[in-house]
Amino acid sequence: MRILIVSDTHGSHCNLDEVLEREKDIDMLLHLGDVEGDDDYIEAVMECPVHIVAGNNDYFSYLPREKEIQIGKYKVFMTHGHNYYVSMSTERLKQAARQRGVDIVMYGHTHRPKIDVSDDVIVINPGSLSYPRQEGRKATYVIMEINRAGEAEFTLHYV
Numbered sequence: 001m002r003i004l005i006v007s008d009t010h011g012s013h014c015n016l017d018e019v020l021e022r023e024k025d026i027d028m029l030l031h032l033g034d035v036e037g038d039d040d041y042i043e044a045v046m047e048c049p050v051h052i053v054a055g056n057n058d059y060f061s062y063l064p065r066e067k068e069i070q071i072g073k074y075k076v077f078m079t080h081g082h083n084y085y086v087s088m089s090t091e092r093l094k095q096a097a098r099q100r101g102v103d104i105v106m107y108g109h110t111h112r113p114k115i116d117v118s119d120d121v122i123v124i125n126p127g128s129l130s131y132p133r134q135e136g137r138k139a140t141y142v143i144m145e146i147n148r149a150g151e152a153e154f155t156l157h158y159v
Contacts, residue, residue, distance in 0.1 A: 007108025081107030
């Protein structure tokens with residue numbers, strides 16, 4: 001199973017379109033907020049399940065602020081992250097994830113990619129497809145693959 005994880009597209013889908021052209025056989029798309037009205041477009045172009053949470057710039061959106069889903073054996077908590085002060089640290093987010101009993105927490109908001117599998121809760125931030133803020137400022141996304149043994153593997157990709 002291949003899951004495309006993106007965030008912070010901010011109403012611009014040109015990089016998302018490029019990623020979809022590049023990444024074939026996507027089984028699920030997860031968007032971690034700040035779609036800014038492009039949720040209908042994203043759902044229309046995908047031929048697989050799509051899960052989207054609202055970000056701090058998704059004003060008047062019907063999208064949920066947080067979402068829990070099951071991917072294989074993993075319970076996943078999706079949030080944009082701004083309500084957990086992720087720009088400062090991911091400790092509050094990890095604490096919330098532990099309280100919810102999840103295996104993986106995914107967030108956006110910082111526009112900086114992060115893959116942290118070193119703790120009891122896996123923490124994933126795909127960065128931003130539209131306005132990256134990390135050194136080099138290249139747009140990023142994450143592919144999560146569930147291997148034959150049912151284990152999750154994460155890889156960061158640049159557009």
